[in-house]
Amino acid sequence: MKIFADTANLDELRELKSLGIIDGATTNPTLLSKEIKRLYPDFRAHNKEELMEKGKEVLKEVCEIVDGPVSAEVIATDADGMVEEGKKLAKVHKHIVIKIPFGAEGLKATKRLSAEGIRVNMTLVFSPSQGLLSAKAGARYVSPFIGRMDDISNSGMEVVRILTEVFSIYDFETELLVASVRHPMHVVEASLLGADIVTVPPDVIKKMLKHPLTDIGLKRFLNDWESLLK
Numbered sequence: 001m002k003i004f005a006d007t008a009n010l011d012e013l014r015e016l017k018s019l020g021i022i023d024g025a026t027t028n029p030t031l032l033s034k035e036i037k038r039l040y041p042d043f044r045a046h047n048k049e050e051l052m053e054k055g056k057e058v059l060k061e062v063c064e065i066v067d068g069p070v071s072a073e074v075i076a077t078d079a080d081g082m083v084e085e086g087k088k089l090a091k092v093h094k095h096i097v098i099k100i101p102f103g104a105e106g107l108k109a110t111k112r113l114s115a116e117g118i119r120v121n122m123t124l125v126f127s128p129s130q131g132l133l134s135a136k137a138g139a140r141y142v143s144p145f146i147g148r149m150d151d152i153s154n155s156g157m158e159v160v161r162i163l164t165e166v167f168s169i170y171d172f173e174t175e176l177l178v179a180s181v182r183h184p185m186h187v188v189e190a191s192l193l194g195a196d197i198v199t200v201p202p203d204v205i206k207k208m209l210k211h212p213l214t215d216i217g218l219k220r221f222l223n224d225w226e227s228l229l230k
Helices: 010-018 029-039 048-066 079-090 104-115 128-137 146-151 156-169 184-192 202-209 212-229
Strands: 002-006 024-026 070-073 096-101 120-125 141-144 175-178 197-200
Touching: 002 010, 002 202, 010 048, 010 202, 024 048, 024 197, 029 048, 048 070, 048 079, 070 120, 079 096, 079 104, 096 104, 104 120, 104 128, 120 128, 128 141, 128 156, 141 156, 146 156, 146 184, 156 175, 156 184, 184 197, 184 202, 197 202
Parallel strands: 002 024, 002 197, 024 070, 070 096, 096 120, 120 141, 141 175, 175 197
Antiparallel strands: none
16 A cells, blocks of 8 residues: 655655655645745735746645655636646646546546546545546546545545445556545555555654554663663
8 A cells, every 4th residue: 555645845745755655645725835835934926827836836846755646736616727727737747646626527627637648636535426436537546535524424434445346346547545534543444445545644644653562662672771781
């Protein structure tokens, strides 16, 4: 299973990359805006084009650090606008994957972009039927948002289970990219169900690194070794 970092923070990405566990990254307008504000606190865009250009600068750096697929989300809500934005974003770097929100317009845009060889990550998927339609339209990745489903007492992992089986039965080239991960067990459960990818926020990855018995064991080993110095 591949692990993507769900962040646009360049410092976090460099640190995670150094661990040797990151295969790609996912971003969205919220994550990008946070990083732009962090890197350029005095920046204020006068129009959408200027804002997009600044976003592209950050995305390019993300791609260089990660050296793997990086999802960049469109802002447009109509198919023509999504395709136009998607083509521009795809030119930023060879690793860019265009993130399209699910819906009728999103399916149209996905069909057109994928026909031109541009990879699409269909986002905001909340049901097996939405995931199936996304794969049919040519999405390279389908992202079920498991945490948000759990929030309203729907089983996010059940959607993951069904979609992994459906994609396997029909031999879709689409990869299942589990998103909206809230804790380490989401990652473990997704891996057990055969998800291709899980995109994980940095704070969840930090929790995955920790276990009290590891800390206790290390302390004991060091104390035993140092006892010989007395």
